[in-house]
Amino acid sequence: xxxxxxxxxxxxxxxxxxxxxxxxxxxxxxxxxxxxxxxxxxxxxxxxxxxxxxxxxxxxxxxxxxxxxxxxxxxxxxxxxxxxxxxxxxxxxxxxxxxxxxxxxxxxxxxxxxxxxxxxxxxxxxxxxxxxxxxxxxxxxxxxxxxxxxx
Numbered sequence: 829x830x831x832x833x834x835x836x837x838x839x840x841x842x843x844x845x846x847x848x849x850x851x852x853x854x855x856x857x858x859x860x861x862x863x864x865x866x867x868x869x870x871x872x873x874x875x876x877x878x879x880x881x882x883x884x885x886x887x888x889x890x891x892x893x894x895x896x897x898x899x900x901x902x903x904x905x906x907x908x909x910x911x912x913x914x915x916x917x918x919x920x921x922x923x924x925x926x927x928x929x930x931x932x933x934x935x936x937x938x939x940x941x942x943x944x945x946x947x948x949x950x951x952x953x954x955x956x957x958x959x960x961x962x963x964x965x966x967x968x969x970x971x972x973x974x975x976x977x978x979x
Contacts, residue, residue, distance in 0.1 A: 872896050
């Protein structure tokens with residue numbers, strides 16, 4: 829297990845938000861891909877999403893799906909979507925190829941265990957990146973450090 833520290837920054841990001849069963853995480857990816865095709869929006873980066881636990885409902889997650897696009901878009905007619913001119917995550921612990929784990933929660937738990945052993949405080953939200961490489965998918969899990977953590 830190789831955990832690294834990295835930062836994230838994207839310009840022009842399309843965002844879709846929904847609460848769903850954790851096992852249905854792929855539905856949001858499909859929504860994002862279909863939306864960009866139907867609206868003639870040019871994507872220029874990987875789809876990624878964040879997951880936050882729904883209080884008292886561990887099977888559910890609050891998902892936000894992100895997709896870097898080439899330019900600003902007007903989304904008033906689409907209330908489930910929003911546009912962010914800039915998206916940034918400060919320092920985060922990253923586990924590459926998290927798909928080798930049973931699920932994203934397992935990968936998140938490994939990162940959390942590592943952070944505990946190194947006395948690093950983490951946010952309760954994590955980001956999963958789906959990177960297409962040679963007709964395969966590589967998954968990275970990013971867990972942001974709490975702001976003000978100097979480790």
